[in-house]
Amino acid sequence: MSTNTPDPRSPSARPVAVVTGASSGIGAATARVLAGAGFAVVCAARRQERVQALAEEIGGTALRCDVTDPADVDALAAAVGPRCALLVNNAGGALGMEPVAEADFDAWQQMFATNVVGAGRVTQALLPALRAAGGQVVFITSTAADASYEGGAGYNAAKSAERAVVGALRLEIVAEPVRVVEIAPGMVATEEFSLTRFGGDAERAAKVYDGVAEPLTAEDVAECVRWVASLPSHVNIDRLVVRPRAQAAQHKVHRE
Numbered sequence: 001m002s003t004n005t006p007d008p009r010s011p012s013a014r015p016v017a018v019v020t021g022a023s024s025g026i027g028a029a030t031a032r033v034l035a036g037a038g039f040a041v042v043c044a045a046r047r048q049e050r051v052q053a054l055a056e057e058i059g060g061t062a063l064r065c066d067v068t069d070p071a072d073v074d075a076l077a078a079a080v081g082p083r084c085a086l087l088v089n090n091a092g093g094a095l096g097m098e099p100v101a102e103a104d105f106d107a108w109q110q111m112f113a114t115n116v117v118g119a120g121r122v123t124q125a126l127l128p129a130l131r132a133a134g135g136q137v138v139f140i141t142s143t144a145a146d147a148s149y150e151g152g153a154g155y156n157a158a159k160s161a162e163r164a165v166v167g168a169l170r171l172e173i174v175a176e177p178v179r180v181v182e183i184a185p186g187m188v189a190t191e192e193f194s195l196t197r198f199g200g201d202a203e204r205a206a207k208v209y210d211g212v213a214e215p216l217t218a219e220d221v222a223e224c225v226r227w228v229a230s231l232p233s234h235v236n237i238d239r240l241v242v243r244p245r246a247q248a249a250q251h252k253v254h255r256e
C-alpha cells in the first residue's frame, strides 16, 4: 500500500470502497465518482504508478493488486481492514476478437482468470469486511454476457460465467446484509479496452466504435455504480443493463 495516502483501516467517517482495475477506464472513473460521493476509495490495480497518481488526485489509497494473484488479493484484504462498504469488481476485459477457429486459448484462460476467478477471489477475500459493514458488491459484467457474436466466444463466455457467479453469490448470502448487484454495460468508449480487445489495432477498434453513434462513457457507468451504492439497503437490484441508446448495430459491426 502506498505510504502517503490515507490508510483505510484508520478510524474514519468515510465508508471504504474498493475498486479493482482502477488504473484506467471504468475503474478510474468509478474511483473518482465514489471519492466525490464521500467514500474512502482503495484503488487496486496492477499498474502502481498510474493508480498512485489517481489515489493522490482523489485522496484515496493506492494498492498494487493483480486479481489473479492470491497473495495480492490477500494483501488487499489485509489493507482494507475489517470493514468494507462497497466492492466494485471491475478488473477484466477482452483479449482478442478471433473466431473460434483461430482462437488463442491462453487469452481465453486469461479472460476467465480475471473476469471470473479474479472477481470471485476478491469477493471471497473481502466478504468478511463486507458483512461487517453491511456492504455491497457490484460486478461490472457486460451485455456480452448474454450475447454470442463472431469473434466474441472467449469474452462472451467469460462474462457469462461471471454473471453466473453473481447469481450464485446472491442466493448464497441472501440472508446476510450484503447486497450483490450486477451492472452490465453495453458499449463503453474506453481506450484501453478497445485496444486490448483489438490487439492494439486502433483503426479496427475505431471502426467498430464508429458503428455506435454515441457509446457510453466510463463516467456514465461510474454514475450507475454511485447510484446503486446510494440506495437503501433493503432495495435489491439484480441486474442493471446500461446501454447506449444507439447500440442496435453493435453485434452487426463486430463482424467487420
Ligand SMILES: NC(=O)c1ccc[n+]([C@@H]2O[C@H](COP(=O)([O-])OP(=O)(O)OC[C@H]3O[C@@H](n4cnc5c(N)ncnc54)[C@H](O)[C@@H]3O)[C@@H](O)[C@H]2O)c1
Residues within 6 Å of the ligand: 020, 021, 022, 023, 024, 025, 026, 027, 044, 045, 046, 065, 066, 067, 068, 090, 091, 092, 093, 094, 114, 115, 118, 140, 141, 142, 143, 184, 185, 186, 187, 188, 189, 190, 191, 192, 193, 194, 196, 218
Ligand atoms: N468498454 C466496454 O465496452 C465494456 C463494456 C461492458 C463491460 N466492460 C467491462 O468493464 C470493465 C472495465 O473495462 P474498461 O472498458 O474500463 O477497460 P480497461 O481496459 O480500461 O479496464 C480494465 C482494467 O482491468 C485491469 N485488469 C485487467 N486484468 C487485471 C488483473 N489481472 N488484475 C487487476 N487488474 C486487471 C486493466 O489493467 C484495466 O485497468 C471490464 O471488466 C470490462 O469487461 C467494458
